[in-house]
Amino acid sequence: DTGVSQDPRHKITKRGQNVTFRCDPISEHNRLYWYRQTLGQGPEFLTYFQNEAQLEKSRLLSDRFSAERPKGSFSTLEIQRTEQGDSAMYLCASSKRQDFSGNTIYFGEGSWLTVV
Amino acid sequence: KQEVTQIPAALSVPEGENLVLNCSFTDSAIYNLQWFRQDPGKGLTSLLLIQSSQREQTSGRLNASLDKSSGRSTLYIAASQPGDSATYLCAVSSSGGSYIPTFGRGTSLIVHP
Numbered sequence: 001d002t003g004v005s006q007d008p009r010h011k012i013t014k015r016g017q018n019v020t021f022r023c024d025p026i027s028e029h030n031r032l033y034w035y036r037q038t039l040g041q042g043p044e045f046l047t048y049f050q051n052e053a054q055l056e057k058s059r060l061l062s063d064r065f066s067a068e069r070p071k072g073s074f075s076t077l078e079i080q081r082t083e084q085g086d087s088a089m090y091l092c093a094s095s096k097r098q099d100f101s102g103n104t105i106y107f108g109e110g111s112w113l114t115v116v
Numbered sequence: 117k118q119e120v121t122q123i124p125a126a127l128s129v130p131e132g133e134n135l136v137l138n139c140s141f142t143d144s145a146i147y148n149l150q151w152f153r154q155d156p157g158k159g160l161t162s163l164l165l166i167q168s169s170q171r172e173q174t175s176g177r178l179n180a181s182l183d184k185s186s187g188r189s190t191l192y193i194a195a196s197q198p199g200d201s202a203t204y205l206c207a208v209s210s211s212g213g214s215y216i217p218t219f220g221r222g223t224s225l226i227v228h229p
């Protein structure tokens with residue numbers, strides 16, 4: 001069990017550029033979540049996958065955001081035409097499918113995005 | 117829509133004190149509740165998970181309780197240490213839906229020597 005891995009850890013980009021973050025979940029975890037967190041706030045839900053299917057998206061996920069999880073393994077979160085308001089930490093988490101045992105959710109170290 | 121509130125927002129205590137951090141939620145139909153720790157600039161580390169059928173969980177100096185009927189959970193930290201300094205976050209997964217965890221804003225804890 002190597003934990004949830006995120007890459008890159010830090011990204012500085014100019015406004016208008018596209019950025020992509022990658023998340024590798026814990027193996028055999030079929031649920032994968034993306035959250036966004038700004039300073040002094042708790043994580044806010046963006047989207048989640050059950051295997052390769054994207055089952056829910058938050059209203060925070062504008063048309064400039066897209067997430068994929070091909071083959072139910074790693075996931076990518078792409079932000080197109082970045083804006084300064086996109087500056088935040090993007091957190092990925094994974095868990096086994098929720099069942100009556102109430103599975104723990106494990107987070108990665110996050111990817112910091114600064115848009116200048 | 118589930119809303120999660122954590123009180124206090126910040127706490128500064130001397131080493132050795134016993135602490136209580138509070139988490140309240142608006143919808144009592146929960147699936148589970150999880151407490152996390154977050155160090156500055158880092159991801160979240162799971163501390164304790166309480167299922168809806170449980171009333172408390174313990175791990176070392178940490179004890180978390182759950183009262184679904186009143187919509188509250190508390191995290192008790194015994195004999196606090198400077199290494200406990202971090203932000204503590206509460207996340208609630210609601211039942212009857214997709215079980216997506218909803219987070220509070222956290223309690224920022226400083227334990228000074």
